[in-house]
Amino acid sequence: MKLKQLILLMPFCILAAPLKAQDWDGWHGGLHIGGAEANGEHDIKEDGLEFLDEPVGLDDISGGLGGIRIGYDWTKNQTLFGIEAEISSTDINDRFTNDVVSTGGGGFNDFDFYETSIESMGSIRGRIGRVVGKEQRTLIYGLGGLAIADVNAKNGDADPRSGGGSVRPDCGVSGGCAEGDETAFGFTIGAGVEHQFKDLKIGRGALSLGLEYAYYDFGEVEFKTRTDDLTPADHEFDVDLSAHTLQAVIRLRF
Numbered sequence: 001m002k003l004k005q006l007i008l009l010m011p012f013c014i015l016a017a018p019l020k021a022q023d024w025d026g027w028h029g030g031l032h033i034g035g036a037e038a039n040g041e042h043d044i045k046e047d048g049l050e051f052l053d054e055p056v057g058l059d060d061i062s063g064g065l066g067g068i069r070i071g072y073d074w075t076k077n078q079t080l081f082g083i084e085a086e087i088s089s090t091d092i093n094d095r096f097t098n099d100v101v102s103t104g105g106g107g108f109n110d111f112d113f114y115e116t117s118i119e120s121m122g123s124i125r126g127r128i129g130r131v132v133g134k135e136q137r138t139l140i141y142g143l144g145g146l147a148i149a150d151v152n153a154k155n156g157d158a159d160p161r162s163g164g165g166s167v168r169p170d171c172g173v174s175g176g177c178a179e180g181d182e183t184a185f186g187f188t189i190g191a192g193v194e195h196q197f198k199d200l201k202i203g204r205g206a207l208s209l210g211l212e213y214a215y216y217d218f219g220e221v222e223f224k225t226r227t228d229d230l231t232p233a234d235h236e237f238d239v240d241l242s243a244h245t246l247q248a249v250i251r252l253r254f
Helices: 003-016
Strands: 026-046 056-076 079-101 109-132 138-158 177-202 205-226 234-253
Touching: 026 079, 026 109, 026 205, 056 109, 056 234, 079 138, 109 205, 109 234, 138 205, 138 234, 177 234
Parallel strands: none
Antiparallel strands: 026 056, 026 234, 056 079, 079 109, 109 138, 138 177, 177 205, 205 234
């Protein structure tokens, strides 16, 4: 099941959670919005084309993200333990275009592009933190757990007549172009702060606001594709992918 489909299901999980009027213990659901800066590297292997053997770095895979989360916390003295699932829809992407001298005698350079997109991402992670402050309404915590992402990657020909600036949109039809979609698994670690407001409530539930940093590492994502042009070829390429995110979080505690 795609992550975007899970995003649509999570609000029903939140509504199904039993209501509790407690400071920190119990269920919570929330929304988050933020940005991400990722690093990636295409390691291209294409039959008969030796110039694609060297890895190509993608240094600025950036974009925004937003999504929902649900979790459960319990406390012992001032120490909080919790588990949380979160899912984000994203527009994190980057495209790199380079030029390769044509061997066809046409007197121009050929251009190749490499593109990576993280279409959605999420995690299931544990939290452990310390409740601080005079009224113990501020939580400082660390997190870590399993991460998952839907990743799209392309590599192939750009239009040489445009100076490399225009990528052929019909990937796999005009020109040698490989495209793949994969689900990537990895890990996430991070830290955050959350403050619960005494007088801000919806029904019996208390509202809290927080700021959270998380690092995601998906390792090498392997793609195997085949171009569909005049000279079809099998392609194999790996994308080494990681991301840093910073998110503002609003939670409703039941």
